Amino acid sequence: MSNSILKISKQIYEAVIAHAQSELPNESCGYFAGKDGQVSLFYPMTNIDASPEHFSFDPKEQFKVVKSAREQSLDLLAVYHSHPSTPARLSEEDIRLFNDPTPVYVIVSLSNPKPEMNGFNVFKPNANEVEIEKVIIEIN
Numbered sequence: 001m002s003n004s005i006l007k008i009s010k011q012i013y014e015a016v017i018a019h020a021q022s023e024l025p026n027e028s029c030g031y032f033a034g035k036d037g038q039v040s041l042f043y044p045m046t047n048i049d050a051s052p053e054h055f056s057f058d059p060k061e062q063f064k065v066v067k068s069a070r071e072q073s074l075d076l077l078a079v080y081h082s083h084p085s086t087p088a089r090l091s092e093e094d095i096r097l098f099n100d101p102t103p104v105y106v107i108v109s110l111s112n113p114k115p116e117m118n119g120f121n122v123f124k125p126n127a128n129e130v131e132i133e134k135v136i137i138e139i140n
Helices: 010-022 059-071 092-097
Strands: 005-008 029-035 038-045 075-083 104-109 116-126 129-139
Touching: 005 010, 010 029, 010 038, 010 104, 010 116, 029 059, 038 059, 059 075, 104 129
Parallel strands: 005 038, 005 129, 075 104
Antiparallel strands: 029 038, 029 075, 104 116, 116 129
């Protein structure tokens, strides 16, 4: 596997960090939409779990986001959520709940004074195997 690249503008990066900080102490979540690895829209969403340890999308809100992206001929490039007090890596729960190999999984960590953002592609070739590929995130 070769590393893929997700390009995010400084403006969208800052909006994601602000969203994550505004949801503290809970995890924040949302989608990145765009084309060919270039994120052009950030969809902040509601974490209906209201939990610092996990998130769930509101299904009605999720449907609206998918519809909006399609109407603009954009792909949903990434699912994002924050880790308020742990590193920007996939947790065991993130991997266990993983169900769609298409988007990049972006984790924003607020555990240090400077937020950290990492992306991952996750593949499950079979029920007993998980492959994780780091995605390079470029802030432009």
